[in-house]
Amino acid sequence: xxxxxxxxxxxxxxxxxxxxxMAVAAVVIVPDWGDLQRAFFQWDIVTEQFPDIITTAAxxxxxxxxxxxxxxxxxGLMLALMRISSFRPYRxxxxxxxxxxxxxxxxxxxxxxxxxxxxxxxxxxxxxARASIALAIVASAYIAETIRSxxxxxxxxxxxxxxxxxxxxxxxxxxVILPQAFRIIIPPMTNxxxxxxxxxxxxxxxxxxxxxxxxxxxxxxxxxxxxxxxPLVVAGLVYLALTIPLTRLSAHLERRAGRHR
Amino acid sequence: xxxxIVEIHDLRKSFGDLRVLRGIDLxxxxxxxxxxxxxxxxxxxxxxxxxxxLEQATGGRVLxxxxxxxxxxxxxxxxxxxxxxVFQLFNLFPHMTxxxxxxxxxxxxxxxxxxxxxxxxxxxxxxxxxxxxxxxYPERLSGGQRQRVAIARALAMDPDLMLFDEATSALDPExxxxxxxxxxDLAADGMTxxxxxxxxxxxxxxADRVVFLDDGVxxxxxxxxxxxxxxxxxxxxxxxxxxxxx
Numbered sequence: 001x002x003x004x005x006x007x008x009x010x011x012x013x014x015x016x017x018x019x020x021x022m023a024v025a026a027v028v029i030v031p032d033w034g035d036l037q038r039a040f041f042q043w044d045i046v047t048e049q050f051p052d053i054i055t056t057a058a059x060x061x062x063x064x065x066x067x068x069x070x071x072x073x074x075x076g077l078m079l080a081l082m083r084i085s086s087f088r089p090y091r092x093x094x095x096x097x098x099x100x101x102x103x104x105x106x107x108x109x110x111x112x113x114x115x116x117x118x119x120x121x122x123x124x125x126x127x128x129a130r131a132s133i134a135l136a137i138v139a140s141a142y143i144a145e146t147i148r149s150x151x152x153x154x155x156x157x158x159x160x161x162x163x164x165x166x167x168x169x170x171x172x173x174x175x176v177i178l179p180q181a182f183r184i185i186i187p188p189m190t191n192x193x194x195x196x197x198x199x200x201x202x203x204x205x206x207x208x209x210x211x212x213x214x215x216x217x218x219x220x221x222x223x224x225x226x227x228x229x230x231p232l233v234v235a236g237l238v239y240l241a242l243t244i245p246l247t248r249l250s251a252h253l254e255r256r257a258g259r260h261r
Numbered sequence: 262x263x264x265x266i267v268e269i270h271d272l273r274k275s276f277g278d279l280r281v282l283r284g285i286d287l288x289x290x291x292x293x294x295x296x297x298x299x300x301x302x303x304x305x306x307x308x309x310x311x312x313x314x315l316e317q318a319t320g321g322r323v324l325x326x327x328x329x330x331x332x333x334x335x336x337x338x339x340x341x342x343x344x345x346x347v348f349q350l351f352n353l354f355p356h357m358t359x360x361x362x363x364x365x366x367x368x369x370x371x372x373x374x375x376x377x378x379x380x381x382x383x384x385x386x387x388x389x390x391x392x393x394x395x396x397x398y399p400e401r402l403s404g405g406q407r408q409r410v411a412i413a414r415a416l417a418m419d420p421d422l423m424l425f426d427e428a429t430s431a432l433d434p435e436x437x438x439x440x441x442x443x444x445x446d447l448a449a450d451g452m453t454x455x456x457x458x459x460x461x462x463x464x465x466x467x468a469d470r471v472v473f474l475d476d477g478v479x480x481x482x483x484x485x486x487x488x489x490x491x492x493x494x495x496x497x498x499x500x501x502x503x504x505x506x507x
Contacts, residue, residue: 166342
């Protein structure tokens with residue numbers, strides 16, 4: 001070769017810069033920016049979205065997230081404790097439940113509980129409650145696995161020390177193991193929360209009244225009524241305003257947890 | 262009722278095909294200090310863990326103050342509350358302060374009031390020489406200090422028996438002395454102790470009785486002067502001379 005290693009490296013770097021610069025130039029020059037803005041971010045349609053997109057849609061998205069996460073946490077904790085139980089039928093049961101839920105598309109489960117359940121049976125619960133239950137069930141399987149990994153990350157000596165002091169298994173779990181496990185899993189749990197927040201978009205398939213709509217459904221309806229893409233873009237921005245701070249929080253907590261170990 | 266605090270009859274313990282304990286008979290009386298010595302893998306720790314039910318015996322019986330641990334009706338939590346255990350790796354609760362480490366079982370198991378548990382904790386911490394740092398977290402303490410907190414945690418339960426599972430083996434050499442000193446004080450105060458140790462010097466000077474465990478059986482048992490100073494069995498001689506060379 002004629003070039004030294006260092007010269008090769010800088011040649012590759014210059015080439016990469018050139019290609020990137022051309023790509024950026026193409027993006028700026030080729031499209032008609034006026035057309036794009038009229039289609040995706042028309043200002044009068046943007047302002048039309050407010051305040052309902054916050055007071056109704058974002059509020060419902062957050063509520064679905066809270067109900068789903070709360071329920072998912074309770075169910076997930078139960079499943080996690082069953083999966084590490086010394087009683088084999090519990091382990092088998094919880095393992096099967098987790099496998100089934102994780103092996104199915106979230107959309108199918110939401111349709112099953114939110115849409116098919118009232119059609120096929122006499123069970124009569126409100127649409128939003130069905131949506132929340134479906135989300136809780138979807139979340140519970142993933143949360144259960146996170147909690148289980150957290151519990152199993154605690155050295156077995158902790159349980160032995162607690163038991164040797166006369167604590168029962170459940171007392172040791174509550175007082176010694178779970179507080180340490182939850183500290184470890186705060187970052188992955190924050191990720192679960194973000195995933196669930198985005199999955200709330202799926203529940204709109206079961207059909208909502210105007211007041212029940214969450215962000216995605218709200219944006220979709222806006223697209224239909226305005227014949228413009230702007231409402232979905234605005235809904236997307238509202239999602240980002242919710243998820244990015246949570247992701248940042250998770251990264252921050254992860255750094256802090258790393259420092260304290 | 263039995264006069265012995267610990268009574269072990271023909272104790273056997275296997276892990277799968279591995280027969281770790283192959284018929285142990287042993288008793289410990291009130292106020293006695295019994296040291297168990299032996300090579301790694303001889304079953305010392307397993308024997309100790311069978312005494313408070315952390316391991317379940319495969320055969321034979323363990324009686325604690327007359328309560329048979331293999332009896333399905335036996336309340337193992339109540340038995341354990343009367344037995345203090347000190348581990349090789351301390352096993353302090355890292356999310357709790359020193360004080361809370363020493364009070365938590367008093368409060369949750371013995372249902373003592375906060376004031377009473379705090380008073381007891383400060384008294385036991387003083388006994389191990391650590392009354393000045395109750396609000397510290399374990400990670401900020403040295404190994405020797407951590408082990409002394411672990412001893413205080415067990416002592417605060419007013420146990421009838423203390424088990425020590427190689428309590429100094431994970432410590433830097435210069436920190437071994439402070440923990441052994443606490444253990445020596447306990448023995449002098451009349452605590453009943455069953456001690457698994459590699460510290461032959463401690464066994465020799467503090468133990469009332471020394472048990473040499475070899476390959477899952479008690480090969481030799483007697484006074485420290487006899488077992489350590491003048492062993493009868495060939496295996497004991499070998500072990501003692503190997504340990505004393507260091």
